[in-house]
Amino acid sequence: QVQLVESGGGLVQAGGSLRLSCAASGRTLSPYAMGWFRQAPGKEREFVVGISRSGSSTYYADSVKGRLTISRDNGKNTVYLQMNSLKPEDTAVYYCAARRPSIWSRDWVDYDSWGQGTQVTVSS
Numbered sequence: 001q002v003q004l005v006e007s008g009g010g011l012v013q014a015g016g017s018l019r020l021s022c023a024a025s026g027r028t029l030s031p032y033a034m035g036w037f038r039q040a041p042g043k044e045r046e047f048v049v050g051i052s053r054s055g056s057s058t059y060y061a062d063s064v065k066g067r068l069t070i071s072r073d074n075g076k077n078t079v080y081l082q083m084n085s086l087k088p089e090d091t092a093v094y095y096c097a098a099r100r101p102s103i104w105s106r107d108w109v110d111y112d113s114w115g116q117g118t119q120v121t122v123s124s
Helices: none
Strands: 003-007 010-013 018-025 032-037 046-051 058-060 068-073 078-083 090-100 118-123
Touching: 003 090, 018 032, 018 090, 018 118, 032 068, 032 078, 046 068, 046 078, 058 068, 078 090
Parallel strands: 010 118
Antiparallel strands: 003 018, 018 078, 032 046, 032 090, 046 058, 068 078, 090 118
């Protein structure tokens, strides 16, 4: 397993932007496909976006397509989530996760390692 630490969350007004980071320690991120999930109070954990091990392939949930962008820098052992045009319904705790296969999964049970989460709050 790899240890993951998210950062970059905060409070932002609707229409604003945030950039989340997910940094790995202990091991390099390059062998892992990565995903971002989010969980709002009283709701199930929801897939947001995934990126393949090489970064060449990504997949976005329909609810965030065109507003959020995932990227990774394997040299820095970091995955990023650029969040633009934020909406109040994006409010949630955001988690990054890693899995050994080269491609992402939309199912959270397929991931081996998780960060502690970072809170994103979007005010209307």
